[in-house]
Amino acid sequence: MKPESSAAAGSGITDMQAEVVVLGAGPGGYTAAFRAADLGKRVVLIEKHAALGGVCLNVGCIPSKALLHAAHMIDGAAELESMGIGFGKPKIDLDKLRQGKERVVARLTQGLAALAKQRKVEVVRGVARFESPNRIAVETARGAVTIGFDNAIIACGSRPVEIPGFPHGDPRLIDSTGALALEEVPRRMLVIGGGIIGLEMGTVYASLGSRIDLVELQPGLIPGCDPDLVRPLQKRLKGRFETLMTDTRVTEVKVQKGGLKVFFEGKNAPEKPQTYDKVLVAVGRVPNGKRIGAEQAGVDVDERGFIAVDRHMRTNVPNIYAIGDVVGNPMLAHKATHEAKVAAEVIAGRPSQFDPLTIPSVAYTDPEVAWMGVTEGEAKARGIAYEKGLFPWAASGRALGIGRDEGLTKLLFDPESKRIIGAGIVGVNAGELIGEAVLAMEMGAEMEDIGLTVHPHPTLNETLCLAAEMAHGSITDLMPPRRR
Numbered sequence: 001m002k003p004e005s006s007a008a009a010g011s012g013i014t015d016m017q018a019e020v021v022v023l024g025a026g027p028g029g030y031t032a033a034f035r036a037a038d039l040g041k042r043v044v045l046i047e048k049h050a051a052l053g054g055v056c057l058n059v060g061c062i063p064s065k066a067l068l069h070a071a072h073m074i075d076g077a078a079e080l081e082s083m084g085i086g087f088g089k090p091k092i093d094l095d096k097l098r099q100g101k102e103r104v105v106a107r108l109t110q111g112l113a114a115l116a117k118q119r120k121v122e123v124v125r126g127v128a129r130f131e132s133p134n135r136i137a138v139e140t141a142r143g144a145v146t147i148g149f150d151n152a153i154i155a156c157g158s159r160p161v162e163i164p165g166f167p168h169g170d171p172r173l174i175d176s177t178g179a180l181a182l183e184e185v186p187r188r189m190l191v192i193g194g195g196i197i198g199l200e201m202g203t204v205y206a207s208l209g210s211r212i213d214l215v216e217l218q219p220g221l222i223p224g225c226d227p228d229l230v231r232p233l234q235k236r237l238k239g240r241f242e243t244l245m246t247d248t249r250v251t252e253v254k255v256q257k258g259g260l261k262v263f264f265e266g267k268n269a270p271e272k273p274q275t276y277d278k279v280l281v282a283v284g285r286v287p288n289g290k291r292i293g294a295e296q297a298g299v300d301v302d303e304r305g306f307i308a309v310d311r312h313m314r315t316n317v318p319n320i321y322a323i324g325d326v327v328g329n330p331m332l333a334h335k336a337t338h339e340a341k342v343a344a345e346v347i348a349g350r351p352s353q354f355d356p357l358t359i360p361s362v363a364y365t366d367p368e369v370a371w372m373g374v375t376e377g378e379a380k381a382r383g384i385a386y387e388k389g390l391f392p393w394a395a396s397g398r399a400l401g402i403g404r405d406e407g408l409t410k411l412l413f414d415p416e417s418k419r420i421i422g423a424g425i426v427g428v429n430a431g432e433l434i435g436e437a438v439l440a441m442e443m444g445a446e447m448e449d450i451g452l453t454v455h456p457h458p459t460l461n462e463t464l465c466l467a468a469e470m471a472h473g474s475i476t477d478l479m480p481p482r483r484r
């Protein structure tokens with residue numbers, strides 16, 4: 001795209017014109033930009049960081065999975081001792097581990113840069129703020145750039161919640177980005193928040209040798225997920241983490257020379273304050289909606305920073321769309337990418353809308369926990385009738401073979417139509433297994449469809465078939481449950 005205003009060039013200001021401007025190059029933003037370009041639009045993608053990919057690729061999903069893989073291998077090797085195979089204490093070269101993680105990220109981000117180039121998507125690096133419903137200004141390293149646009153897609157994401165009163169700025173108080181930087185393996189680390197990030201990063205550092213304490217405000221870990229699915233994880237973490245303090249909160253963090261002194265309050269609070277080398281705060285994320293000058297474009301942003309959209313991902317301003325974390329929970333990359341395609345297609349004149357029956361959630365812990373559709377807790381709270389099929393992995397030959405029989409596969413069905421309405425899995429690779437349930441729900445599969453689908457044996461995925469048989473009463477691997 002050529003600068004349109006040469007008058008501004010001398011002053012370092014360059015005007016550009018695009019059919020579609022995308023603000024933010026995370027999984028939502030780059031997907032929207034690429035899809036719009038593939039549909040024939042002239043696209044400018046604005047990103048403040050050097051690499052494309054946003055939090056997910058650079059400081060989120062991808063690097064955390066690389067580190068979790070290392071953690072699982074360390075733990076798996078230790079567990080083989082019970083089968084007579086010993087590797088001894090692992091020697092951990094933190095620099096190499098960090099470099100390995102960075103190589104994974106670099107490969108993906110470089111791939112994205114190449115894909116942007118191939119599609120002729122122009123990437124502008126800098127911080128963007130709207131100036132009007134058709135103009136956005138970007139503060140780049142080489143000065144301000146003003147871009148005129150026909151349509152814009154806001155994909156500005158979210159950032160970690162900061163707890164007021166905590167000593168922000170102290171390098172020992174970190175968020176998920178700090179945890180992924182892997183600067184050191186702290187001797188003692190406190191994780192604040194028993195949600196997905198807290199549990200995943202706590203798992204990594206525990207396997208690397210840190211003593212982990214975890215504090216969670218709610219009575220259980222991963223609030224929102226069914227307790228029967230969380231229980232096997234909690235049990236395993238009790239052996240890995242030093243303490244799991246549910247129903248407890250941190251009241252104060254005091255900076256001291258020898259560590260961060262933390263004061264607790266609640267049901268499982270320790271008697272005395274504790275001192276840690278590092279404290280990881282993982283208590284959720286807040287949307288970035290208030291940081292983009294949306295008001296200049298007339299886009300409504302609520303007081304928390306979310307931007308409301310319709311099923312076409314359109315904001316209250318007809319030519320401005322929004323996708324990803326900034327439009328609401330769940331803040332997940334796979335939601336953002338699907339929303340992104342809808343926004344790009346609608347701009348290109350296609351009749352797309354975002355209306356999935358469900359968006360699956362996965363905690364990549366050990367064991368993994370994955371769920372989709374309605375949870376059992378939600379069904380009870382909302383008075384939704386359901387029939388349940390529960391298959392314990394203790395009856396799965398494959399789970400026993402890998403020494404991990406603590407898993408559970410649970411399917412929920414509508415009692416009238418017998419269609420699947422929910423699923424939850426805890427166990428090794430639950431995140432891989434949940435995809436089948438999502439497809440079953442989107443396709444309107446019934447209990448018998450899943451039970452009659454020939455699954456390969458012996459696998460963990462056959463536990464879905466067996467859970468459907470449990471609900472149906474046709475199971476033979478276990479005694480069928482008594483009909484109600």
Ligand code: NAD
Pocket residue numbers: 061163192193194195196197198215216217218221222223248249250282283284285330331332361362363364
């Ligand atoms: P979260 O909402 O998943 O969990 C935060 C936890 O912190 C909750 O359990 C909450 O009860 C607890 N909490 C809140 N305030 C607290 C306090 N003062 N003291 C103690 N506990 C407190 O948030 P997260 O783990 O920070 O993750 C942020 C977002 O990123 C989520 O939307 C999550 O879905 C997403 N994410 C997803 C994945 C994945 O899909 N695997 C991985 C990482 C992050």
